[in-house]
Amino acid sequence: MADFYGFTGKIARVDLTSETVSVIEPGEDVYRKYLGGSSLGAYFLVKEGILDPSVDPLGPDNLFQIMIGPVTGAGANPRSVVVTKSPYNFFCASTAGGHAPAELKMAGWDGIQVTGKAKRPVYIAVIDDNVEIRDASELWGMEVEEAEIHMKKAVLADLETREAMVRDADLTPEWAEMRPPKRKGLGEKRLAHAWLIGPGGENQVWYSAVMTEGARAHGRWGGGAVMGSKNLKGIVVRGTKGHQLADKKKYMSLIRNVQVSQSTNYFWRSYGTAGIGARSAYVEDAFPIRNWQWCCWADPNVKAITGPFMDTTSFIRKSSCAGCSLHCLYPVETTSEDPLMDGVISDMPDWEAMGMVGGNLGFMEMEGSDPGEPFTGDHNDQAENLAKLQFTTFLHDNYGLDFIEGGANLALLMELYQRGLISADDLDGIELTWGDVHAVDELMKKIIEREGVGDKLAQGTYETAKYFAELKGKPEIMDYSMTAHRYGQPAHDVRSPADKNALEYVTVNRACAHTGGGGSGFKQEDYPAAVAGQNGTAATNSLSICTFASGNWGGFTLDILKAATGWDDYTEEDLNKVGAREYALSRIFDIHTQQLKDPKQEYDMQVPPRWFDDPLPTGPHKGAVAYEGDSSKLFNENLPAYWEARGWTKDKGIPTVETLKELGIDDVAEDYAQELL
């Protein structure tokens, strides 16, 4: 009889300064309140005082966590969540799929926490109960794909490795004579999975990702830089202990239903998120083009950003996370006349990449024309444009960078260059015109090496804008920073009524996330519904499973959780509260760590003026702006109404003491709230 089902009850705590490993046992009460993943991570950040402004995000005291949940492991759609204080000095809870999250549960852990800073580059090897800190000096400086191959090779389970035993005499004489045994023993299996950083994270580029399987990223908010600051190249896991489940047969049969329903989910199974490109541009009018100056090409024949075109041109195969039938990732091989891009092997790109490092960088138009003009090229020109986009996606993945913030950063610079607000002299001689993939390549090398101007750009879009605004004495430069809460806007616009509502970006607890949920509630100004949607997403990230699969989990999630944990009394309301807790704690975290006196003015109102001031120039929603151009309605009417629906104060958006008590988190958060209220 295990102490826990679903959970293992244990989190590995690695102190890289003292090179010690200990075990944290949160206990059932904590698991019931927070489940795991993002919410449990938020709990530790607050409980351990990481929100204190004295904790430098890139200093040894910051707490880096990779958390999973009770249904991560056996089953389907596992996600791991990187939870830490972001280099941008706000809450980071960034998820990724793959196989590593399930492997961690099989190794017997609900998460890994890392504090301190190693004296030299290291990686952490987890083989079941054994957690080792190993030298990574050979891996430091390596790009993601290469380093991951090395790390996975280095970790084998006990039963997969043995000294040589077979002798010639074990074979027939004829066999032994022709092919004597090599005497290498056992060691050919490759079942470990890894999380790691690339050169971006090593050099603490603020928007560095924590990568897995080459192309899957805990992309946003800079978890990779936090790893880099700790001299931690990666974590590699091999688990052979399995997953303890309260009612295994019921659990596995519910999971099987999810898997079977996924296997007929044509949307995901055709092109993954690449399938929505055409809709986003030509139906929703919400695709990022040239730093959001356009959201739809005048000519709907620009098609390199669509799933079918990408598939026809370059998809090689398809790749699933553990237990998933959606296979939304497609490895590709790029073919191009330009040797820079020819033969690059990477993934698709997915939705965000095709927006942020595709349309947004001006890759999709013929040279000399702009998005408001007809597309004059042929199919090969479209394919060459796609190659630029795939190459830039590959660079971000392999350097270990968030291509959303990275794309926002590059697009900002390109627009400043277009408008003559900066020149090549400001970019170490690089002429950064729209669509120039060679210029992008050069600039990205500077960013990851933090060389020359790259050292400034490595701090992300908002700081880049600030740097040039001050350098040039032109405050209007800030207007082109397409950021909310000082972080790059993902590839969904808020001006078109067909896509996101602006308030969604303003209220999501992870700066400017596109995956916060609550969309229809925001559009209808039904804030209790919006809050419930956000809480549901946060609960999904705490469980922690993939939100893409939530349609197939729909209606079964609670039953699956119950079958895993044996908590027969757990309710939908309990799940909702997990999300509400994460929102309350992360809000307090953000305000306290930044020491905001007037959070709305100092933080929440940092959004792109373009949302309200620049009408969409083309497409089905031509002329649209957010909130009919009235930002005060958003900030002074709707935002307070949303805060009220959360049980937060209407002036600053601070969770009230009553709310904290109702959520049962006053024990960790009340003192902070009292100070902020």
Next chain:
Amino acid sequence: MAEVERRDLKKEPSEEPKQSGGGVSRRDFLIGGGAGLSGLVVGGVIGREVLGKPAPAPEEVEAPAEEEAPAGEESPYKTGHTLVFDPYQCTGCMQCAQACAEKYADFLYPEETTHLMNLEFSRIRPMRFQHVDVLNYCTYCQLEEWAEGSSKFPCEAVCPEDAIVTIAEGEGVEGYYGMGYKWIDRDKCLGADKCWRCAEICEDQFGSGISFDPIDKKAQSCSRCGGDPECVKVCPEPGALQWVPIGRNGRYYAHQPTAYAELLYRKMYNTRREL
């Protein structure tokens, strides 16, 4: 050497597979009953024991067996077949391994695994390399008598306990082993603490088709579910994993996982890369 029985010549199949204690049937499983029996007694025989005498290894058959159904109900259990996977269709989703692990954990260790789902019981394991997935399982290599002095499985040839056996049709446990496929006699196997010759010779010269169960550390290798593999039934990708008549010696499908991945990488991406 014995011939593999041709399907069209073999005797009338039994109408219904014997219920094999241990687990829930696939149908129950899909419905989500969860009220499986946990006994191991199958037809009066304890499931963990190897039934019957080993039959010689199947020989290669150049012409695929006819797919002609005999009169009456067709048995789902097929002799002379093998597993092949298509690396373009396989997505590395692990559902084959989940199903295999569950089936054999429940068969061999129903009590110990009442609450435990552990992939280590699986005889088939996807392995993920950069942008390539390899599906790792026993491909039924055979030595060549004229060159290597034996026609046994290599693992069988090096086993000091004769624990690797072929179970003839009509013997074994339907749905688990038999019908001319390999099985490991768990009473004879010494376990990985004492001996790993089978796994070592496999990795040394062929593939990596043998693993060890996480409880008693006895060798485990694909028994083709006695002719009706569970992995094929649960695979969500059409064509990714197929159950087809044996066309050639299994050794020509076998590669060490890393070598396999490197070959597939060459094929898929026209690039040589160390994986």
